[in-house]
Amino acid sequence: MKIGILGAGNVGGTLGSAWARAGHDVCFGSRQPNDARIADLVKSAGARASAVTPSDAVARGDVVLIATPWDATRQALTDVGRLSGKILLDATNPLQGGLAGLDFAGGRSGAEQVAAWAPGARVVKIFNTVGFNVMANPRFGAERASMLYCGDDGDAKKIAAELAAAIGFDPVDAGPLAEARWLESFALLWIRLAVVNGQGREIAFRLMKR
Numbered sequence: 773m774k775i776g777i778l779g780a781g782n783v784g785g786t787l788g789s790a791w792a793r794a795g796h797d798v799c800f801g802s803r804q805p806n807d808a809r810i811a812d813l814v815k816s817a818g819a820r821a822s823a824v825t826p827s828d829a830v831a832r833g834d835v836v837l838i839a840t841p842w843d844a845t846r847q848a849l850t851d852v853g854r855l856s857g858k859i860l861l862d863a864t865n866p867l868q869g870g871l872a873g874l875d876f877a878g879g880r881s882g883a884e885q886v887a888a889w890a891p892g893a894r895v896v897k898i899f900n901t902v903g904f905n906v907m908a909n910p911r912f913g914a915e916r917a918s919m920l921y922c923g924d925d926g927d928a929k930k931i932a933a934e935l936a937a938a939i940g941f942d943p944v945d946a947g948p949l950a951e952a953r954w955l956e957s958f959a960l961l962w963i964r965l966a967v968v969n970g971q972g973r974e975i976a977f978r979l980m981k982r
């Protein structure tokens with residue numbers, strides 16, 4: 773799979789590195805692709821990783837991960853040109869300052885806003901509900917952390933689930949993109965548990981069934 777990353781920070785850097793090590797071709801799209809930080813990232817991710825501009829990352833990727841700060845996400849998506857037809861994995865969280873709530877502008881979840889800013893993209897909400905440290909290692913003893921995802925395009929969701937499983941998650945289909953508001957609320961719960969209410973960042977959720 774050819775994967776472009778928009779936002780090669782904590783989340784984009786961690787996921788891109790894991791996918792490159794798992795055998796995918798990963799283009800880290802950065803506003804400063806020649807910076808030492810990006811060079812170090814590419815070096816540690818291995819031979820299948822490269823650093824390019826955000827527009828080139830989109831042009832080269834069949835799958836594009838958006839992992840930018842929420843207040844930069846609209847600009848980041850509109851700056852890169854056509855995303856129509858691409859599978860767009862949305863890891864962002866529309867966090868309000870002070871972790872007070874979520875920016876559901878116009879009554880739309882973050883993922884629905886992302887879909888409006890990237891016309892024709894096949895948006896899957898995924899990789900937003902746990903911290904990047906868990907993305908680096910989703911295993912907790914014998915168990916794997918669950919990775920919730922939702923979207924309206926069945927093929928795009930299948931690929932998103934495969935990319936989650938490839939790095940150690942147990943993917944869980946949460947339904948259509950309209951469910952993204954609950955995944956984003958779940959993310960805020962993870963953050964508040966981890967950083968406000970004393971649980972620390974080495975936590976994750978697992979869906980149990982019987």
Ligand SMILES: NC(=O)c1ccc[n+]([C@@H]2O[C@H](COP(=O)([O-])OP(=O)(O)OC[C@H]3O[C@@H](n4cnc5c(N)ncnc54)[C@H](OP(=O)(O)O)[C@@H]3O)[C@@H](O)[C@H]2O)c1
Nearest residue numbers: 779780781782783802803839840842844864865900903904
């Ligand atoms: N941190 C987590 O554990 C976590 C977990 C799940 C979801 N999320 C969500 O994922 C998104 C990214 O979080 P993160 O922690 O990975 O962020 P981060 O470390 O700050 O990285 C974001 C990257 O976005 C790029 N970027 C593009 N436009 C930008 C702008 N105008 N201002 C600042 N950076 C810009 C920057 O890369 P260049 O400078 O190279 O262009 C930056 O490295 C957020 O929406 C967050 O809520 C975070």
